[in-house]
Amino acid sequence: MRTSGACWPAPRAGSPSGKAERALTARELEPQERLDWLRLSRSEGVGPVTFYALLRRFGSAASALEALPRLSRPAIAMSRRDAEKELAAVERLGGRLVCWGEPLYPSALAAVDDAPAVLTVLGRAEMLPRLILAPMVAVVGARNASANGRRFARDLAAELGEAGIVVVSGLARGIDAAAHLGALETGSIAIVAGGVDIVYPEENRGLHEALARDGAILAEMPLGTEPQARHFPRRNRIISGIALGVVVVEAAAKSGSLITARYALEQGREVFAVPGSPLDPRSRGANDLLRNGATLTETAADVLAQLGPLLQGRPIREIASAQPRLPLAPTASLTAAIPSPSAPVSEDAALDLIIEKLSPTPVAVDELVRQCQLSAAAVATLLLELELAGRVERHPGNLVSLR
Amino acid sequence: MRTSGACWPAPRAGSPSGKAERALTARELEPQERLDWLRLSRSEGVGPVTFYALLRRFGSAASALEALPRLSRPAIAMSRRDAEKELAAVERLGGRLVCWGEPLYPSALAAVDDAPAVLTVLGRAEMLPRLILAPMVAVVGARNASANGRRFARDLAAELGEAGIVVVSGLARGIDAAAHLGALETGSIAIVAGGVDIVYPEENRGLHEALARDGAILAEMPLGTEPQARHFPRRNRIISGIALGVVVVEAAAKSGSLITARYALEQGREVFAVPGSPLDPRSRGANDLLRNGATLTETAADVLAQLGPLLQGRPIREIASAQPRLPLAPTASLTAAIPSPSAPVSEDAALDLIIEKLSPTPVAVDELVRQCQLSAAAVATLLLELELAGRVERHPGNLVSLR
Numbered sequence: 001m002r003t004s005g006a007c008w009p010a011p012r013a014g015s016p017s018g019k020a021e022r023a024l025t026a027r028e029l030e031p032q033e034r035l036d037w038l039r040l041s042r043s044e045g046v047g048p049v050t051f052y053a054l055l056r057r058f059g060s061a062a063s064a065l066e067a068l069p070r071l072s073r074p075a076i077a078m079s080r081r082d083a084e085k086e087l088a089a090v091e092r093l094g095g096r097l098v099c100w101g102e103p104l105y106p107s108a109l110a111a112v113d114d115a116p117a118v119l120t121v122l123g124r125a126e127m128l129p130r131l132i133l134a135p136m137v138a139v140v141g142a143r144n145a146s147a148n149g150r151r152f153a154r155d156l157a158a159e160l161g162e163a164g165i166v167v168v169s170g171l172a173r174g175i176d177a178a179a180h181l182g183a184l185e186t187g188s189i190a191i192v193a194g195g196v197d198i199v200y201p202e203e204n205r206g207l208h209e210a211l212a213r214d215g216a217i218l219a220e221m222p223l224g225t226e227p228q229a230r231h232f233p234r235r236n237r238i239i240s241g242i243a244l245g246v247v248v249v250e251a252a253a254k255s256g257s258l259i260t261a262r263y264a265l266e267q268g269r270e271v272f273a274v275p276g277s278p279l280d281p282r283s284r285g286a287n288d289l290l291r292n293g294a295t296l297t298e299t300a301a302d303v304l305a306q307l308g309p310l311l312q313g314r315p316i317r318e319i320a321s322a323q324p325r326l327p328l329a330p331t332a333s334l335t336a337a338i339p340s341p342s343a344p345v346s347e348d349a350a351l352d353l354i355i356e357k358l359s360p361t362p363v364a365v366d367e368l369v370r371q372c373q374l375s376a377a378a379v380a381t382l383l384l385e386l387e388l389a390g391r392v393e394r395h396p397g398n399l400v401s402l403r
Numbered sequence: 404m405r406t407s408g409a410c411w412p413a414p415r416a417g418s419p420s421g422k423a424e425r426a427l428t429a430r431e432l433e434p435q436e437r438l439d440w441l442r443l444s445r446s447e448g449v450g451p452v453t454f455y456a457l458l459r460r461f462g463s464a465a466s467a468l469e470a471l472p473r474l475s476r477p478a479i480a481m482s483r484r485d486a487e488k489e490l491a492a493v494e495r496l497g498g499r500l501v502c503w504g505e506p507l508y509p510s511a512l513a514a515v516d517d518a519p520a521v522l523t524v525l526g527r528a529e530m531l532p533r534l535i536l537a538p539m540v541a542v543v544g545a546r547n548a549s550a551n552g553r554r555f556a557r558d559l560a561a562e563l564g565e566a567g568i569v570v571v572s573g574l575a576r577g578i579d580a581a582a583h584l585g586a587l588e589t590g591s592i593a594i595v596a597g598g599v600d601i602v603y604p605e606e607n608r609g610l611h612e613a614l615a616r617d618g619a620i621l622a623e624m625p626l627g628t629e630p631q632a633r634h635f636p637r638r639n640r641i642i643s644g645i646a647l648g649v650v651v652v653e654a655a656a657k658s659g660s661l662i663t664a665r666y667a668l669e670q671g672r673e674v675f676a677v678p679g680s681p682l683d684p685r686s687r688g689a690n691d692l693l694r695n696g697a698t699l700t701e702t703a704a705d706v707l708a709q710l711g712p713l714l715q716g717r718p719i720r721e722i723a724s725a726q727p728r729l730p731l732a733p734t735a736s737l738t739a740a741i742p743s744p745s746a747p748v749s750e751d752a753a754l755d756l757i758i759e760k761l762s763p764t765p766v767a768v769d770e771l772v773r774q775c776q777l778s779a780a781a782v783a784t785l786l787l788e789l790e791l792a793g794r795v796e797r798h799p800g801n802l803v804s805l806r
Contacts, residue, residue: 148682277679277680278555290693
């Protein structure tokens with residue numbers, strides 16, 4: 001393990017979070033380091049937000065793994081053996097792991113607050129980082145799409161591909177499958193809810209194989225994970241986060257595509273919607289998006305016109321830092337989270353104090369800092385420990401509550 | 404002829420034009436007066452804008468008719484005999500003439516700058532003035548509409564009717580016919596491009612008869628006029644002007660429905676559009692309207708929500724004066740157009756001066772006033788004479804040019 005790799009660089013002024021900084025100084029992780037990232041990211045109770053908090057707190061995944069038993073329940077970490085097995089299995093499939101901040105990690109996704117720390121990738125991983133040369137646009141929609149809707153999605157994806165856009169979707173049946181088909185020759189990336197090796201639905205087996213060869217398949221979940229209902233919303237945040245914009249083609253009210261569109265808005269991405277007849281329930285969701293300000297989309301030209309400013313060769317840094325809203329910003333508050341040596345109270349006393357101030361009703365971390373009269377850094381560290389211990393739950397908007 | 408009827412009331416402060424004022428003191432014209440209105444409005448070269456300018460300049464239609472031979476070519480006026488024949492023919496059909504400012508004249512239309520001076524009405528004319536009790540909404544669209552589009556228009560019109568809205572349309576085939584059918588029981592008004600007695604197209608004969616009995620048919624053109632291409636845009640301005648808003652259901656690019664929508668915008672009316680699949684060329688126009696800010700409409704509730712503030716029982720005066728833009732405002736500049744007795748130049752010299760300053764390139768009347776160093780009132784009067792002589796052409800934005 002190289003020293004430089006083990007150290008988490010201090011954030012520079014002007015960067016929204018320490019994460020974004022690392023994207024600009026991208027380097028590949030050492031093999032041992034990647035294994036540590038995998039172990040930490042797969043550890044029980046460690047989601048992306050906690051992952052980055054631990055990394056900032058302890059400087060490296062290895063140090064965080066060492067600290068885990070002291071912080072929380074002893075069994076939390078993924079074993080080294082399991083990590084090695086997972087890595088070997090990925091490589092046997094011809095795939096690879098890409099960690100946040102590595103050169104192949106998608107630039108736009110890297111700017112998202114709860115971006116996956118480790119992605120499993122099958123296929124042409126070299127497509128992933130090309131934000132400028134081949135920016136990504138997501139095309140998503142109904143599983144039970146009409147024949148016209150599927151035709152539209154396929155043609156739109158093909159036109160976007162001809163314009164140099166890499167098309168992203170979710171490899172579901174219906175609109176997703178049509179979008180992948182349309183862009184298969186020019187560049188298509190599938191983000192799946194389960195493991196990259198799990199074909200779902202079965203009717204997409206051929207498309208899955210084609211994407212694993214000519215495109216790319218990405219997953220946050222480990223190999224072998226069967227997709228479950230709770231995985232889909234988390235997958236959807238990656239679809240919107242990896243792209244500059246999301247085009248919704250045929251989506252019923254309250255459908256998964258609308259969840260993707262909501263993530264897109266939260267992540268500061270463009271939302272496009274294809275209008276449809278009010279007599280077709282499959283148009284309800286897209287028409288609702290239009291009513292709420294989405295860009296009306298009839299052709300690829302509508303998408304390209306709206307994305308124009310983002311496609312004019314602006315440097316990655318500018319685009320990455322242009323993400324206007326970070327729905328969960330714990331890393332931002334953790335920027336100065338190195339515990340102050342002059343903390344006026346003992347850690348145990350401070351923990352008690354924080355627990356006393358917390359309730360099941362979410363409260364802003366800033367408010368908590370004021371109420372406890374502790375440094376922001378100290379509160380952030382203590383909250384992290386409580387979170388890892390399963391006592392504290394985080395909510396969007398940098399709110400926390402007692403479980 | 405009553406003296407009070409012969410006099411055109413002076414505008415009150417705060418009224419956008421003399422026209423709007425009269426709507427608030429509505430009275431029926433005397434029979435002789437109505438005949439004079441008809442004669443003046445049917446006179447050669449006297450369109451609505453010129454009609455109101457003459458009325459303001461000479462105080463009554465009778466005085467304007469007397470002045471016509473002095474102003475321009477002698478043969479310009481409609482003969483009394485022809486006017487009597489037209490009036491008698493309308494009455495034989497069970498119809499009536501409604502003049503601008505009369506109690507039955509539609510309130511919203513009265514606020515439009517180039518509102519027809521005289522409307523011919525078949526059917527239930529008592530529906531026309533009920534802006535508050537039964538506000539009007541236009542539903543228009545493609546002649547070659549799809550079966551779904553026609554069904555949608557019919558259902559929408561029926562729902563609007565149930566909500567107390569009188570539905571206006573153009574009695575064309577397709578969407579127009581479907582809208583009239585849907586609202587036949589609750590209240591429907593057709594604005595036709597030709598005379599009210601001309602059935603067009605023939606397939607709408609039954610609907611024409613039903614509307615003449617249970618609804619109303621309105622026309623600006625005299626009885627017996629076969630509709631010609633140039634009549635339709637002028638008809639469309641009445642459809643938008645009479646209503647609080649226009650709903651466009653299925654309209655191809657560059658279709659007549661888009662002309663109606665443009666008039667609606669110019670007149671400060673709400674524009675509603677029904678989305679449709681980009682694969683259907685009949686959706687192109689409506690989708691374009693949505694792209695440009697029209698209210699997305701899937702149900703009558705969308706229309707009612709947007710019109711809410713206008714349906715809350717605000718007095719007619721407030722709604723009429725709420726028309727934000729008057730595309731042609733000659734009557735406004737003519738508000739003070741009584742010639743000044745201290746005009747420093749003779750009328751002939753002033754006419755020569757104005758002609759000298761004019762060219763085929765449109766110029767603002769205000770600019771002309773500055774250049775000629777005449778009073779605004781004198782310039783307005785002289786322009787009126789030149790207009791009636793066919794020497795001057797008026798353009799939107801109070802511009803004039805030499806023919």
